[in-house]
Amino acid sequence: MIEILQWSTLAICCAAAVARIPSAVRGENRSLFYIFVLATLAILLSIDGPYIAIDRLLGGTNVANLILRFVIFAVIFFIGLRFIRGFGAHEARRWLLGLPGLLVFGVIAAVMVVFFIMMDSNGSSAGLVAVSQRSERNAQLVEYYGAAGRAYPAYVSLVLLPAMAKAVASRLPVLVRAGALLLAVGGVCLAVSLLFPFIPAQLQSLRFIINYGAALCFVLGLAAFWAARVRATQSNPRRSSTAK
Amino acid sequence: MPLPAKAFQRWLHGIAPQASTADICRISGVKRTTLAQQLVRGKVAESTVVSISRAFNINPVAALAAFENYGELGGSPMLPTAAELVSQIATMDLLKAVIARSAESSRAGDADQPQPAPPLTPVPHATSVKNWVDAIDDGELRHRVSAATGIAPQNYSAQLTANRLTPELAIATAKAAGTGLTGGLVASGMITEAEAGWPRGARQAALDALSDGELAALAGDRLQSLGKTLKRQEQDHEQTKTIWENLG
Numbered sequence: 001m002i003e004i005l006q007w008s009t010l011a012i013c014c015a016a017a018v019a020r021i022p023s024a025v026r027g028e029n030r031s032l033f034y035i036f037v038l039a040t041l042a043i044l045l046s047i048d049g050p051y052i053a054i055d056r057l058l059g060g061t062n063v064a065n066l067i068l069r070f071v072i073f074a075v076i077f078f079i080g081l082r083f084i085r086g087f088g089a090h091e092a093r094r095w096l097l098g099l100p101g102l103l104v105f106g107v108i109a110a111v112m113v114v115f116f117i118m119m120d121s122n123g124s125s126a127g128l129v130a131v132s133q134r135s136e137r138n139a140q141l142v143e144y145y146g147a148a149g150r151a152y153p154a155y156v157s158l159v160l161l162p163a164m165a166k167a168v169a170s171r172l173p174v175l176v177r178a179g180a181l182l183l184a185v186g187g188v189c190l191a192v193s194l195l196f197p198f199i200p201a202q203l204q205s206l207r208f209i210i211n212y213g214a215a216l217c218f219v220l221g222l223a224a225f226w227a228a229r230v231r232a233t234q235s236n237p238r239r240s241s242t243a244k
Numbered sequence: 245m246p247l248p249a250k251a252f253q254r255w256l257h258g259i260a261p262q263a264s265t266a267d268i269c270r271i272s273g274v275k276r277t278t279l280a281q282q283l284v285r286g287k288v289a290e291s292t293v294v295s296i297s298r299a300f301n302i303n304p305v306a307a308l309a310a311f312e313n314y315g316e317l318g319g320s321p322m323l324p325t326a327a328e329l330v331s332q333i334a335t336m337d338l339l340k341a342v343i344a345r346s347a348e349s350s351r352a353g354d355a356d357q358p359q360p361a362p363p364l365t366p367v368p369h370a371t372s373v374k375n376w377v378d379a380i381d382d383g384e385l386r387h388r389v390s391a392a393t394g395i396a397p398q399n400y401s402a403q404l405t406a407n408r409l410t411p412e413l414a415i416a417t418a419k420a421a422g423t424g425l426t427g428g429l430v431a432s433g434m435i436t437e438a439e440a441g442w443p444r445g446a447r448q449a450a451l452d453a454l455s456d457g458e459l460a461a462l463a464g465d466r467l468q469s470l471g472k473t474l475k476r477q478e479q480d481h482e483q484t485k486t487i488w489e490n491l492g
Binding site for chain 1: 480483484486487488489490491492
Protein backbone atom coordinates (compact mmCIF):
# COMPACT_ATOMS: atom_id res chain seq x y z
CA MET A 1 0.00 0.00 0.00
CA ILE A 2 2.68 2.47 1.10
CA GLU A 3 4.88 1.32 -1.77
CA ILE A 4 2.14 1.99 -4.31
CA LEU A 5 1.75 5.50 -2.90
CA GLN A 6 5.51 6.08 -3.01
CA TRP A 7 6.04 4.88 -6.54
CA SER A 8 2.96 6.55 -7.97
CA THR A 9 4.00 9.84 -6.38
CA LEU A 10 7.40 9.39 -7.99
CA ALA A 11 5.78 8.61 -11.34
CA ILE A 12 3.57 11.72 -11.17
CA CYS A 13 6.49 13.98 -10.21
CA CYS A 14 8.62 12.49 -12.95
CA ALA A 15 5.82 12.86 -15.51
CA ALA A 16 5.36 16.50 -14.52
CA ALA A 17 9.09 17.16 -14.91
CA VAL A 18 9.20 15.44 -18.31
CA ALA A 19 6.07 17.22 -19.50
CA ARG A 20 7.69 20.49 -18.50
CA ILE A 21 10.77 19.91 -20.68
CA PRO A 22 9.36 21.53 -23.86
CA SER A 23 8.45 24.78 -22.07
CA ALA A 24 11.81 24.71 -20.26
CA VAL A 25 13.53 24.44 -23.65
CA ARG A 26 11.45 27.39 -24.87
CA GLY A 27 12.68 29.29 -21.84
CA GLU A 28 9.28 29.68 -20.15
CA ASN A 29 9.48 29.55 -16.39
CA ARG A 30 12.46 27.24 -16.16
CA SER A 31 12.32 27.38 -12.37
CA LEU A 32 9.11 25.37 -12.47
CA PHE A 33 10.94 22.63 -14.36
CA TYR A 34 13.69 22.66 -11.73
CA ILE A 35 11.09 22.46 -8.98
CA PHE A 36 9.61 19.35 -10.58
CA VAL A 37 13.08 17.82 -11.10
CA LEU A 38 14.06 18.49 -7.48
CA ALA A 39 10.73 17.10 -6.25
CA THR A 40 11.34 13.95 -8.30
CA LEU A 41 14.80 13.65 -6.77
CA ALA A 42 13.35 14.12 -3.28
CA ILE A 43 10.73 11.43 -3.79
CA LEU A 44 13.35 9.11 -5.28
CA LEU A 45 15.58 9.59 -2.23
CA SER A 46 12.71 8.89 0.13
CA ILE A 47 12.00 5.43 -1.29
CA ASP A 48 13.93 2.49 0.24
CA GLY A 49 15.54 0.90 -2.83
CA PRO A 50 16.81 4.00 -4.62
CA TYR A 51 17.85 5.56 -1.33
CA ILE A 52 20.11 2.66 -0.36
CA ALA A 53 21.58 2.44 -3.85
CA ILE A 54 22.41 6.15 -3.93
CA ASP A 55 23.63 6.30 -0.35
CA ARG A 56 26.00 3.37 -0.91
CA LEU A 57 27.51 5.32 -3.80
CA LEU A 58 28.03 8.26 -1.46
CA GLY A 59 29.85 6.15 1.13
CA GLY A 60 27.03 4.54 3.09
CA THR A 61 26.93 7.14 5.86
CA ASN A 62 23.35 8.23 5.22
CA VAL A 63 24.57 11.52 3.82
CA ALA A 64 21.86 11.00 1.18
CA ASN A 65 19.32 11.62 3.94
CA LEU A 66 20.89 14.99 4.66
CA ILE A 67 20.86 15.76 0.94
CA LEU A 68 17.20 14.75 0.82
CA ARG A 69 16.36 17.23 3.57
CA PHE A 70 18.09 20.07 1.76
CA VAL A 71 16.44 19.13 -1.53
CA ILE A 72 13.07 19.32 0.22
CA PHE A 73 14.04 22.70 1.67
CA ALA A 74 14.96 23.92 -1.81
CA VAL A 75 11.71 22.64 -3.38
CA ILE A 76 9.54 24.23 -0.73
CA PHE A 77 11.54 27.46 -0.82
CA PHE A 78 11.21 27.82 -4.58
CA ILE A 79 7.53 26.96 -4.57
CA GLY A 80 7.08 29.63 -1.91
CA LEU A 81 9.09 32.10 -3.95
CA ARG A 82 7.09 31.52 -7.14
CA PHE A 83 3.84 31.68 -5.21
CA ILE A 84 4.72 34.96 -3.52
CA ARG A 85 5.71 36.48 -6.86
CA GLY A 86 2.71 35.06 -8.72
CA PHE A 87 0.07 36.03 -6.20
CA GLY A 88 1.70 39.24 -5.03
CA ALA A 89 1.75 38.01 -1.42
CA HIS A 90 3.99 40.80 -0.20
CA GLU A 91 3.22 40.31 3.49
CA ALA A 92 4.68 36.80 3.24
CA ARG A 93 7.74 37.95 1.34
CA ARG A 94 9.68 39.19 4.36
CA TRP A 95 9.07 35.97 6.26
CA LEU A 96 10.54 33.90 3.45
CA LEU A 97 13.15 36.09 1.78
CA GLY A 98 13.81 38.79 4.34
CA LEU A 99 16.10 38.60 7.33
CA PRO A 100 13.59 36.65 9.49
CA GLY A 101 13.13 34.06 6.75
CA LEU A 102 16.84 33.58 6.19
CA LEU A 103 17.46 33.46 9.93
CA VAL A 104 14.90 30.69 10.38
CA PHE A 105 16.42 28.80 7.49
CA GLY A 106 19.97 29.23 8.82
CA VAL A 107 19.14 28.13 12.35
CA ILE A 108 17.13 25.10 11.27
CA ALA A 109 19.76 24.04 8.72
CA ALA A 110 22.58 24.44 11.26
CA VAL A 111 20.72 22.52 13.97
CA MET A 112 19.92 19.76 11.50
CA VAL A 113 23.53 19.42 10.35
CA VAL A 114 24.79 19.39 13.94
CA PHE A 115 22.40 16.59 14.93
CA PHE A 116 23.43 14.66 11.84
CA ILE A 117 27.11 14.96 12.67
CA MET A 118 26.51 14.00 16.30
CA MET A 119 24.77 10.74 15.46
CA ASP A 120 26.54 7.57 14.46
CA SER A 121 25.17 7.50 10.93
CA ASN A 122 26.99 4.54 9.45
CA GLY A 123 25.06 1.98 7.41
CA SER A 124 22.59 3.11 4.76
CA SER A 125 19.00 2.97 5.98
CA ALA A 126 16.03 4.82 4.51
CA GLY A 127 14.44 7.06 7.09
CA LEU A 128 17.42 6.31 9.36
CA VAL A 129 15.39 3.48 10.89
CA ALA A 130 18.41 1.20 11.47
CA VAL A 131 20.48 4.12 12.77
CA SER A 132 17.88 5.04 15.35
CA GLN A 133 17.61 1.46 16.59
CA ARG A 134 21.32 1.27 17.30
CA SER A 135 21.29 3.09 20.64
CA GLU A 136 19.13 5.24 22.86
CA ARG A 137 21.24 8.30 22.10
CA ASN A 138 20.98 7.75 18.37
CA ALA A 139 17.22 7.30 18.60
CA GLN A 140 16.87 10.69 20.27
CA LEU A 141 19.23 12.38 17.82
CA VAL A 142 17.32 10.94 14.87
CA GLU A 143 14.08 12.21 16.36
CA TYR A 144 15.46 15.76 16.77
CA TYR A 145 17.08 15.65 13.37
CA GLY A 146 13.78 14.61 11.79
CA ALA A 147 11.92 17.35 13.63
CA ALA A 148 14.40 19.96 12.37
CA GLY A 149 13.98 18.60 8.85
CA ARG A 150 10.21 18.99 9.05
CA ALA A 151 10.39 22.40 10.72
CA TYR A 152 11.45 24.48 7.71
CA PRO A 153 8.83 23.14 5.25
CA ALA A 154 6.19 23.56 7.95
CA TYR A 155 7.41 27.10 8.58
CA VAL A 156 7.21 28.03 4.89
CA SER A 157 3.74 26.56 4.53
CA LEU A 158 2.49 28.45 7.56
CA VAL A 159 3.92 31.65 6.09
CA LEU A 160 2.12 31.00 2.80
CA LEU A 161 -1.19 29.66 4.09
CA PRO A 162 -2.94 33.05 4.50
CA ALA A 163 -2.04 34.04 0.94
CA MET A 164 -3.17 30.65 -0.34
CA ALA A 165 -6.49 30.89 1.47
CA LYS A 166 -6.96 34.35 -0.02
CA ALA A 167 -6.28 33.00 -3.50
CA VAL A 168 -8.78 30.17 -3.00
CA ALA A 169 -11.48 32.66 -2.03
CA SER A 170 -10.67 35.08 -4.86
CA ARG A 171 -12.38 35.71 -8.20
CA LEU A 172 -9.53 34.07 -10.14
CA PRO A 173 -10.17 31.29 -12.70
CA VAL A 174 -11.43 28.04 -11.19
CA LEU A 175 -8.30 26.06 -12.02
CA VAL A 176 -6.07 28.67 -10.37
CA ARG A 177 -8.18 28.50 -7.23
CA ALA A 178 -8.10 24.70 -7.35
CA GLY A 179 -4.31 24.88 -7.62
CA ALA A 180 -4.10 27.25 -4.67
CA LEU A 181 -6.38 24.92 -2.69
CA LEU A 182 -4.11 21.94 -3.45
CA LEU A 183 -1.05 23.91 -2.37
CA ALA A 184 -2.87 24.91 0.80
CA VAL A 185 -3.78 21.29 1.55
CA GLY A 186 -0.15 20.33 0.96
CA GLY A 187 0.92 23.12 3.28
CA VAL A 188 -1.46 21.95 6.00
CA CYS A 189 -0.03 18.42 5.61
CA LEU A 190 3.50 19.78 6.12
CA ALA A 191 2.41 21.76 9.15
CA VAL A 192 0.69 18.68 10.58
CA SER A 193 3.91 16.71 10.05
CA LEU A 194 5.38 18.69 12.94
CA LEU A 195 3.12 16.60 15.18
CA PHE A 196 4.64 13.31 14.02
CA PRO A 197 6.30 12.49 17.37
CA PHE A 198 2.81 12.44 18.91
CA ILE A 199 1.40 9.98 16.40
CA PRO A 200 1.09 6.57 18.08
CA ALA A 201 3.37 3.85 16.76
CA GLN A 202 0.56 1.74 15.31
CA LEU A 203 -0.43 4.65 13.03
CA GLN A 204 3.00 4.92 11.40
CA SER A 205 1.48 4.59 7.93
CA LEU A 206 -0.24 7.90 8.61
CA ARG A 207 3.18 9.55 8.43
CA PHE A 208 3.70 8.23 4.93
CA ILE A 209 0.25 9.26 3.81
CA ILE A 210 0.76 12.80 5.11
CA ASN A 211 4.25 13.12 3.59
CA TYR A 212 3.38 11.79 0.17
CA GLY A 213 -0.01 13.47 0.27
CA ALA A 214 1.79 16.78 0.73
CA ALA A 215 4.13 16.04 -2.17
CA LEU A 216 1.24 15.04 -4.41
CA CYS A 217 -0.77 18.12 -3.49
CA PHE A 218 2.15 20.42 -4.31
CA VAL A 219 2.89 18.79 -7.65
CA LEU A 220 -0.77 18.62 -8.67
CA GLY A 221 -1.35 22.18 -7.50
CA LEU A 222 1.50 23.48 -9.64
CA ALA A 223 0.20 21.40 -12.53
CA ALA A 224 -3.22 22.99 -12.06
CA PHE A 225 -1.77 26.51 -12.49
CA TRP A 226 -0.04 25.33 -15.58
CA ALA A 227 -3.21 23.71 -16.96
CA ALA A 228 -5.10 26.91 -16.20
CA ARG A 229 -2.62 28.88 -18.24
CA VAL A 230 -2.72 26.45 -21.13
CA ARG A 231 -6.50 26.62 -21.09
CA ALA A 232 -6.56 30.40 -20.92
CA THR A 233 -4.13 30.78 -23.81
CA GLN A 234 -5.98 28.24 -25.92
CA SER A 235 -9.47 29.61 -25.37
CA ASN A 236 -8.35 33.19 -25.86
CA PRO A 237 -5.65 33.38 -28.53
CA ARG A 238 -5.70 37.18 -28.39
CA ARG A 239 -4.45 37.02 -24.83
CA SER A 240 -1.69 34.55 -25.61
CA SER A 241 0.50 37.24 -27.09
CA THR A 242 0.59 39.11 -23.80
CA ALA A 243 0.29 36.25 -21.28
CA LYS A 244 3.51 34.57 -22.12
CA MET B 245 -37.58 25.77 -9.32
CA PRO B 246 -37.63 23.62 -12.45
CA LEU B 247 -40.92 22.17 -13.61
CA PRO B 248 -41.88 18.57 -12.83
CA ALA B 249 -41.52 16.34 -15.89
CA LYS B 250 -44.99 14.89 -15.43
CA ALA B 251 -46.68 18.27 -15.52
CA PHE B 252 -44.52 19.17 -18.50
CA GLN B 253 -45.62 16.07 -20.43
CA ARG B 254 -49.24 16.88 -19.67
CA TRP B 255 -48.77 20.46 -20.85
CA LEU B 256 -46.98 19.31 -24.00
CA HIS B 257 -49.76 16.88 -24.75
CA GLY B 258 -52.24 19.71 -24.36
CA ILE B 259 -50.58 22.00 -26.91
CA ALA B 260 -49.31 19.40 -29.41
CA PRO B 261 -51.04 16.07 -28.94
CA GLN B 262 -49.69 14.63 -32.20
CA ALA B 263 -46.10 15.82 -32.15
CA SER B 264 -43.26 13.48 -31.24
CA THR B 265 -40.37 14.58 -29.06
CA ALA B 266 -38.20 14.78 -32.17
CA ASP B 267 -40.71 17.11 -33.85
CA ILE B 268 -40.90 19.31 -30.77
CA CYS B 269 -37.14 19.62 -30.66
CA ARG B 270 -36.89 20.36 -34.37
CA ILE B 271 -39.53 23.08 -34.27
CA SER B 272 -38.44 24.70 -31.01
CA GLY B 273 -34.68 24.41 -31.42
CA VAL B 274 -34.30 22.72 -28.03
CA LYS B 275 -31.52 20.14 -28.20
CA ARG B 276 -32.84 16.60 -28.10
CA THR B 277 -30.19 15.48 -25.63
CA THR B 278 -31.00 18.42 -23.36
CA LEU B 279 -34.71 17.69 -23.32
CA ALA B 280 -34.13 13.95 -22.85
CA GLN B 281 -31.83 14.63 -19.91
CA GLN B 282 -34.30 17.01 -18.31
CA LEU B 283 -37.11 14.47 -18.69
CA VAL B 284 -34.99 11.65 -17.23
CA ARG B 285 -34.11 13.80 -14.23
CA GLY B 286 -37.75 14.70 -13.84
CA LYS B 287 -37.01 18.41 -13.89
CA VAL B 288 -37.65 20.50 -16.97
CA ALA B 289 -36.06 23.93 -17.22
CA GLU B 290 -38.31 26.95 -17.59
CA SER B 291 -36.32 27.98 -20.66
CA THR B 292 -37.38 24.74 -22.38
CA VAL B 293 -41.04 25.61 -21.87
CA VAL B 294 -40.39 29.14 -23.11
CA SER B 295 -38.69 27.91 -26.31
CA ILE B 296 -41.40 25.35 -27.04
CA SER B 297 -44.25 27.76 -26.39
CA ARG B 298 -42.66 30.31 -28.71
CA ALA B 299 -42.45 27.66 -31.43
CA PHE B 300 -46.19 27.00 -31.06
CA ASN B 301 -47.06 30.71 -30.95
CA ILE B 302 -48.15 30.55 -27.33
CA ASN B 303 -47.24 33.35 -24.99
CA PRO B 304 -44.45 31.98 -22.74
CA VAL B 305 -45.85 33.71 -19.70
CA ALA B 306 -49.22 32.04 -20.25
CA ALA B 307 -47.41 28.74 -20.82
CA LEU B 308 -45.49 29.03 -17.56
CA ALA B 309 -48.67 30.03 -15.76
CA ALA B 310 -50.11 26.62 -16.69
CA PHE B 311 -47.70 25.09 -14.21
CA GLU B 312 -48.50 24.98 -10.55
CA ASN B 313 -45.28 26.72 -9.44
CA TYR B 314 -45.93 29.64 -11.75
CA GLY B 315 -49.70 29.86 -11.39
CA GLU B 316 -49.37 33.43 -10.10
CA LEU B 317 -48.25 34.54 -13.55
CA GLY B 318 -51.78 33.89 -14.78
CA GLY B 319 -53.19 36.96 -13.02
CA SER B 320 -53.78 40.20 -14.86
CA PRO B 321 -50.39 41.65 -15.79
CA MET B 322 -49.19 44.77 -14.03
CA LEU B 323 -47.48 47.39 -16.19
CA PRO B 324 -43.81 48.04 -15.46
CA THR B 325 -42.92 51.19 -13.54
CA ALA B 326 -40.97 53.97 -15.22
CA ALA B 327 -37.92 53.10 -13.13
CA GLU B 328 -38.09 49.48 -14.29
CA LEU B 329 -38.39 50.55 -17.91
CA VAL B 330 -35.42 52.89 -17.65
CA SER B 331 -33.38 50.19 -15.88
CA GLN B 332 -33.74 48.04 -18.98
CA ILE B 333 -32.11 50.63 -21.24
CA ALA B 334 -28.48 49.84 -21.97
CA THR B 335 -25.88 52.22 -20.53
CA MET B 336 -24.68 53.15 -24.01
CA ASP B 337 -28.22 54.06 -25.06
CA LEU B 338 -28.50 56.34 -22.04
CA LEU B 339 -25.22 58.01 -22.97
CA LYS B 340 -26.39 58.40 -26.57
CA ALA B 341 -29.55 60.05 -25.28
CA VAL B 342 -27.44 62.46 -23.22
CA ILE B 343 -25.45 63.40 -26.31
CA ALA B 344 -28.54 63.61 -28.53
CA ARG B 345 -30.27 65.98 -26.08
CA SER B 346 -27.28 68.27 -25.79
CA ALA B 347 -26.95 68.35 -29.58
CA GLU B 348 -30.65 69.19 -29.84
CA SER B 349 -30.43 72.03 -27.37
CA SER B 350 -27.50 73.57 -29.23
CA ARG B 351 -29.51 73.39 -32.46
CA ALA B 352 -32.61 74.78 -30.79
CA GLY B 353 -32.50 77.99 -32.76
CA ASP B 354 -32.83 76.17 -36.09
CA ALA B 355 -36.33 74.97 -35.08
CA ASP B 356 -35.78 71.84 -37.10
CA GLN B 357 -37.85 68.75 -36.64
CA PRO B 358 -36.23 66.77 -33.76
CA GLN B 359 -34.31 63.82 -35.07
CA PRO B 360 -36.04 60.49 -34.46
CA ALA B 361 -34.22 58.66 -31.67
CA PRO B 362 -32.21 55.61 -32.80
CA PRO B 363 -33.87 52.35 -31.70
CA LEU B 364 -32.87 51.15 -28.24
CA THR B 365 -30.80 47.98 -27.90
CA PRO B 366 -33.12 45.09 -27.08
CA VAL B 367 -33.38 43.85 -23.46
CA PRO B 368 -31.43 42.39 -21.72
CA HIS B 369 -28.31 44.52 -21.60
CA ALA B 370 -25.02 43.73 -19.86
CA THR B 371 -26.15 44.77 -16.36
CA SER B 372 -29.91 44.55 -16.77
CA VAL B 373 -30.54 42.23 -13.82
CA LYS B 374 -28.69 44.34 -11.28
CA ASN B 375 -30.15 47.58 -12.65
CA TRP B 376 -33.64 46.11 -12.49
CA VAL B 377 -33.25 45.09 -8.83
CA ASP B 378 -31.72 48.48 -8.00
CA ALA B 379 -34.66 50.17 -9.73
CA ILE B 380 -37.28 48.41 -7.58
CA ASP B 381 -35.22 48.22 -4.38
CA ASP B 382 -36.55 50.24 -1.45
CA GLY B 383 -33.43 49.43 0.57
CA GLU B 384 -34.78 46.27 2.18
CA LEU B 385 -35.65 44.30 -0.95
CA ARG B 386 -32.63 41.99 -0.99
CA HIS B 387 -33.22 41.19 2.65
CA ARG B 388 -36.86 40.32 2.03
CA VAL B 389 -36.02 38.15 -0.99
CA SER B 390 -33.49 36.12 0.93
CA ALA B 391 -35.90 35.74 3.84
CA ALA B 392 -38.70 34.64 1.51
CA THR B 393 -36.71 32.19 -0.61
CA GLY B 394 -33.98 31.11 1.79
CA ILE B 395 -31.19 32.06 -0.64
CA ALA B 396 -28.06 33.34 1.09
CA PRO B 397 -27.61 37.09 0.50
CA GLN B 398 -24.14 36.59 -0.99
CA ASN B 399 -25.44 34.00 -3.47
CA TYR B 400 -28.23 36.34 -4.46
CA SER B 401 -25.91 39.26 -5.06
CA ALA B 402 -23.50 36.94 -6.92
CA GLN B 403 -26.32 36.16 -9.36
CA LEU B 404 -27.08 39.85 -9.80
CA THR B 405 -23.43 40.67 -10.44
CA ALA B 406 -23.20 37.86 -12.98
CA ASN B 407 -26.31 39.33 -14.68
CA ARG B 408 -28.25 36.14 -14.03
CA LEU B 409 -31.43 35.47 -12.12
CA THR B 410 -33.29 32.17 -11.96
CA PRO B 411 -36.98 32.51 -12.93
CA GLU B 412 -37.98 31.50 -9.42
CA LEU B 413 -35.87 34.28 -7.87
CA ALA B 414 -36.98 36.76 -10.52
CA ILE B 415 -40.59 36.25 -9.55
CA ALA B 416 -39.82 36.20 -5.82
CA THR B 417 -37.97 39.49 -6.22
CA ALA B 418 -40.84 41.11 -8.11
CA LYS B 419 -43.31 39.85 -5.51
CA ALA B 420 -41.21 41.19 -2.65
CA ALA B 421 -41.05 44.57 -4.38
CA GLY B 422 -44.71 44.60 -5.28
CA THR B 423 -44.08 45.20 -8.98
CA GLY B 424 -45.25 43.32 -12.08
CA LEU B 425 -44.23 39.67 -11.72
CA THR B 426 -42.64 39.40 -15.16
CA GLY B 427 -40.14 42.27 -14.81
CA GLY B 428 -37.35 40.02 -13.63
CA LEU B 429 -38.01 37.48 -16.37
CA VAL B 430 -37.52 40.28 -18.90
CA ALA B 431 -34.40 41.59 -17.18
CA SER B 432 -32.82 38.14 -17.10
CA GLY B 433 -33.61 37.59 -20.77
CA MET B 434 -36.00 34.70 -20.18
CA ILE B 435 -38.83 36.43 -22.04
CA THR B 436 -39.02 39.54 -24.23
CA GLU B 437 -40.65 42.85 -23.38
CA ALA B 438 -43.51 42.12 -25.76
CA GLU B 439 -44.12 38.71 -24.24
CA ALA B 440 -44.33 40.30 -20.81
CA GLY B 441 -46.98 42.65 -22.14
CA TRP B 442 -44.86 45.79 -21.98
CA PRO B 443 -46.32 48.33 -24.43
CA ARG B 444 -44.30 48.99 -27.57
CA GLY B 445 -41.94 51.91 -27.16
CA ALA B 446 -42.52 51.98 -23.40
CA ARG B 447 -38.79 52.11 -22.67
CA GLN B 448 -38.30 54.95 -25.16
CA ALA B 449 -41.22 56.82 -23.65
CA ALA B 450 -39.82 56.38 -20.15
CA LEU B 451 -36.46 57.63 -21.38
CA ASP B 452 -38.05 60.67 -23.03
CA ALA B 453 -39.93 61.41 -19.82
CA LEU B 454 -36.69 61.78 -17.85
CA SER B 455 -35.61 65.35 -17.23
CA ASP B 456 -32.14 66.31 -18.41
CA GLY B 457 -30.93 66.29 -14.84
CA GLU B 458 -32.34 62.84 -14.09
CA LEU B 459 -30.92 61.45 -17.29
CA ALA B 460 -27.47 62.92 -16.68
CA ALA B 461 -27.39 61.64 -13.09
CA LEU B 462 -28.55 58.16 -14.13
CA ALA B 463 -26.08 57.95 -17.00
CA GLY B 464 -23.37 59.14 -14.65
CA ASP B 465 -24.18 56.42 -12.10
CA ARG B 466 -24.15 53.77 -14.77
CA LEU B 467 -20.90 55.03 -16.24
CA GLN B 468 -19.31 55.02 -12.81
CA SER B 469 -20.27 51.42 -12.10
CA LEU B 470 -19.17 50.43 -15.60
CA GLY B 471 -15.82 52.01 -14.84
CA LYS B 472 -15.57 50.03 -11.59
CA THR B 473 -16.39 46.77 -13.35
CA LEU B 474 -13.87 47.39 -16.11
CA LYS B 475 -11.20 48.36 -13.62
CA ARG B 476 -11.81 45.20 -11.62
CA GLN B 477 -11.61 43.11 -14.77
CA GLU B 478 -8.35 44.78 -15.69
CA GLN B 479 -6.98 44.09 -12.21
CA ASP B 480 -8.06 40.46 -12.40
CA HIS B 481 -6.47 40.16 -15.81
CA GLU B 482 -3.28 41.74 -14.55
CA GLN B 483 -3.20 39.36 -11.60
CA THR B 484 -3.74 36.24 -13.69
CA LYS B 485 -1.00 37.45 -16.00
CA THR B 486 1.43 37.65 -13.07
CA ILE B 487 0.37 34.17 -11.99
CA TRP B 488 1.00 32.76 -15.46
CA GLU B 489 4.37 34.47 -15.59
CA ASN B 490 5.45 32.93 -12.31
CA LEU B 491 3.58 29.66 -12.03
CA GLY B 492 2.20 28.87 -15.50
